[in-house]
Amino acid sequence: MADAPKLVNITVDGKPVAAPAGTLLIEACKTVGIEVPSFCYYPNLSLQGACRMCLVRVEKMPKLQTACTTGITEGMVVVTDSDEIRQARKSMVEMLLGNHPLDCPVCDAGGECELQDMTFSYGAAESKFIELKQHRDEQQWSPVVYFDRPRCILCYRCVRVCGEGMDVWALGVDNRGAVSTIVPNKQDHLECEECGMCIDICPVGALTSGAYRYKTRPWEMKHVGTTCTHCADGCKTTLGVRRSDTGMEIVRGDNRDKSGINGDFLCIKGRYAFDFANNEDRLTQPLIRKGGRLVPATWEEAFEFVGRRFKEVLDREGGRAIGVIGSTRTTNEENYLLQKFARVALGTNNIDHHRTADFPAFAAALHGKSGATASMRDVYNASAILLIGNDPTEEHPLLAWQIRNNVRLHNARLYVVNSRPIKLRRQAASFTQVTSETDFTEFLGGDESLASFATREGWNAVRDKLRAEQGLVIIFGSEIFGEDIQALARFAASVPGAKLLCLGDYANSRGAADMGLYPDLLPGYFPVSGAGKFHQEWKITPAAPGMNIGQMFEATKTGQLKALYVIGANPVGRLNVNPSTLKNTFVVVQDMFLTETAALADVVLPAANAYEKAGTFTNTCGDIQILKKAGEVTTAKPDFEMIVRIADAIGFDVRKLVPFGHGVHADMGQSRGAQSGEADQHAVWLEANGLEPKMSPFDPVATLDEIQRLVPGYDVSRTELLAGNDQHTSIAAMGPGTVQNPELIVPAKNNLFSSGTLGRYSRTLNSVIENKDPEPADAVPTD
């Protein structure tokens, strides 16, 4: 690190301010709590100086100066508020309102509009203009982006965020001066990533979103900050919810307080693809197969039936005849509970999930090497990044944003090694194209005697440059697995301070792996044979590894597996299982929709999604974050509750699964989002009446306690977690992992507009896909 930058002393409104040289005046003012109004200035975007709202008086300068473009200099004396300045700002607002329609009552920005705020503060309510206002009809640029030209105040934030931040450059400016107008890249429509960043950043209601248009107003919603349920990057998204006849309906997703690891960013999925929750195809009642058809049943009936059938199999053949398949989108608590249910209540290790990355091998490679994993924040701050495989622009939009902006703002060096010319090569200092999987291995192995090294020009040069980097972050996708991860870890060990990051595909893929949804691994990558403290805690743990997902479906064919319990997964759709093989297996599925797997099941239980429950998610970097309950659908239950109910129906003592009742304390609902106030009041009432708050068996917090106690690396601060902050868990502190079965890793291959089963039921994502040009012009302009 360079020396701390020199501090410059200035005076703002009589207050002394010291800030590093090169700081902009507007930012320096913020450090002492003086907010200089601005429209066009936006932190971390290039300077525009277009709106002149930020005018301040700097001593010894003849005219008012724009604080957003003026750097501070020693001894500067600044006044940010005086009659002269207020008058100047008032005139600016008056100008902006000259042709502004002021249709706030029907404008989606109303209540959250910076122009409204400024008009209130500077009171330019009366206009000197008598000319007729020029009207232009609103234009729809894409399924999610609408543009209302007269409302635009030409701050160019949208143009800059789309170009500089997103590297999409889909928006531009036509004409000059007062007749300038913002235009999309395809004359009358947009061909872009549909991230909605431009809508978010627009200070007024000129750019509005198709998903939220005219639905409600900001003050009518409750705003719940939770974690995105799509890709594995773990953005914080704020869901606006409103009461509806089925509970709480999610009406909007956005990045309201920008306090998450994603900073300003959200991609289309985190912002608009919450709508799967409102899809009319959602299951609304339990279904039981009777006479070959799935017919509606009551919850009691369904649980009792599942319990009875599981019990029959258990009594006849024991746990090894039951298989359990977990989800990559259920919470850590649910995953932990599920594997505990399988191991303790069913007595089987037949448990697996859809693997999208080789986390056990990653754990094996980094066992005991603390500080060797990178968090999402590290990606933004690292001085150099090596990206091997994967296409983050499509599969990990936040990661791509972090990389791009690290390169743009901190001059980080990006090295890309890939078999495809991925878009991030535009930011790369070096791009190495490999042609095959073996190339990856050889590049990593670095055995310079290999023939490929002689033939591949530049390989050695890249490796030498990488070795010279300080603070390198190495990011790799599912192309690298098994032994290759070991090789990569060895390479990383040869670069001082290097950190690794392994990319899985779904929102809680990492959590599913960490929580032990493996036939041979317990939570924290401990082998099932050496159960140790888990055994002490749980009393029973089968020691022999169980069947993996592939073996389970083989075993259904031979009749070895009599029952299958699937939670939030669609293995039939993904593994192309022949429906007839499941004929003799009793299949129970918990899902939101009638997926290919659910359609074959004997019992289908409608499940709540991640936006409708409390818990925690671990993103692909290992950053753990809280989920708060935002939406609610009274016709579905969280998977947590259903697992407990089924355990109870089997006749298992659920107290051994989840501690509850007398003597067990928990947070009593701080994590329950929109409903939290009620739970807290309840706790206060109990306390006041000398009663002890007791936990329900369906509260996941006691399970989080157990995870934090038993899984090393998860012992993060509970306060930080409840406050909604991300914290990095350490895989190095966990168990030894294993290296095996790379063939079970099936990448999700989601792109920007798809998201597994959830994507299929999202109207916004589908409408965007339908609207794409059948033959898009090369998305990556040739550089």
Next chain:
Amino acid sequence: MPILKNIAAIAKGMSITFMEMFQPTTVENYPDGPGPLRGAKFQERYRGVHVLQRDENGLEKCVACFLCAANCPANCIYIEAAENTAENRISGAERYAKVYNIDYNRCIFCGYCVEACPTDAITHGHGFEIATFNATNLIYRKEQLLAARPAHLGANPVFNSAEVAGGAPAEVAPGE
């Protein structure tokens, strides 16, 4: 002479009483008076059951801006917004109120909603006979609050709020 003074004061007071006794009565003869209001008389400013107004084209004035709901101290206004389309044009602006309920269990007739409304859509009418035996009848729907369409545009069947509250069938043709 204090006694004489007191007698004079009483006599003066009683003279007014006796004078008024022979004036015609000004008490309202509600509910036995003539006309649709059955003898009730109102000041113009009287704040009764709300009326959602229409514009000169018969379109609803309400644009579902939610400002009345935001301003309502009793929190009794419930709105669901929807977008106007060419085929289904309800209000003059981009948006209209698909659902507009006022809960008269809670409304305190303060008039704040009327003050908040940017389009003069919500107004206080003079309706006051809203007592009912069933509290759910006190939640008035948009159809009950809406002003009748002007006759030259083809008056629509309207809801007579008082009668619906009293259990009459929901749609009552105008004039009935």
